[in-house]
Amino acid sequence: MIILIVQLINYFIIMKNLDEFVELFAEQFDDTDPSQITATSAYHDLEEWSSLIGLSVIAMVDEEFDVALKGDDVKNSVTVEDLYNRVIAKL
Numbered sequence: 169m170i171i172l173i174v175q176l177i178n179y180f181i182i183m184k185n186l187d188e189f190v191e192l193f194a195e196q197f198d199d200t201d202p203s204q205i206t207a208t209s210a211y212h213d214l215e216e217w218s219s220l221i222g223l224s225v226i227a228m229v230d231e232e233f234d235v236a237l238k239g240d241d242v243k244n245s246v247t248v249e250d251l252y253n254r255v256i257a258k259l
Contacts, residue, residue, distance in 0.1 A: 184232065184233070186207055186249060186252055187207075189248070189252045189255070190205060190206060190207050190248050190252075192228055192232055193205060193211075193225060193228070193248050193251070195228075196221050196224040196225050196228060197214070197216050197221060198216070199216050200214055200215070200216045205248065206248070207247065207248050207249040207252070208247050208248070208249060209247060209248050210246055210247055211245075211247070211248055211251075212246070222239065222242045222243075225237075225242060225251070226238075226239070226242060229255055233255050233259065235255050235258045235259060236258075237251075237254070237255065237258075241254050
């Protein structure tokens with residue numbers, strides 16, 4: 169029971185809302201205006217999207233959420249919100 173309580177506390181401390189996730193996601197881009205990136209953005213279609221940015225997103229998620237995303241998680245997600253939901257599911 170105590171372990172469950174500690175896990176729930178950690179979940180709420182670590183969890184960021186979707187808007188915060190979108191902001192963190194947008195920070196991985198150098199040349200794309202952050203206002204162009206929303207929860208519904210199909211990020212693979214962004215002109216600046218690359219495998220290097222994908223790795224930056226994986227590192228950001230590891231640092232901010234303590235979640236280990238795999239390349240397939242990034243590859244198989246379509247929108248930023250899809251990716252956020254994968255992160256939350258792994259918490």
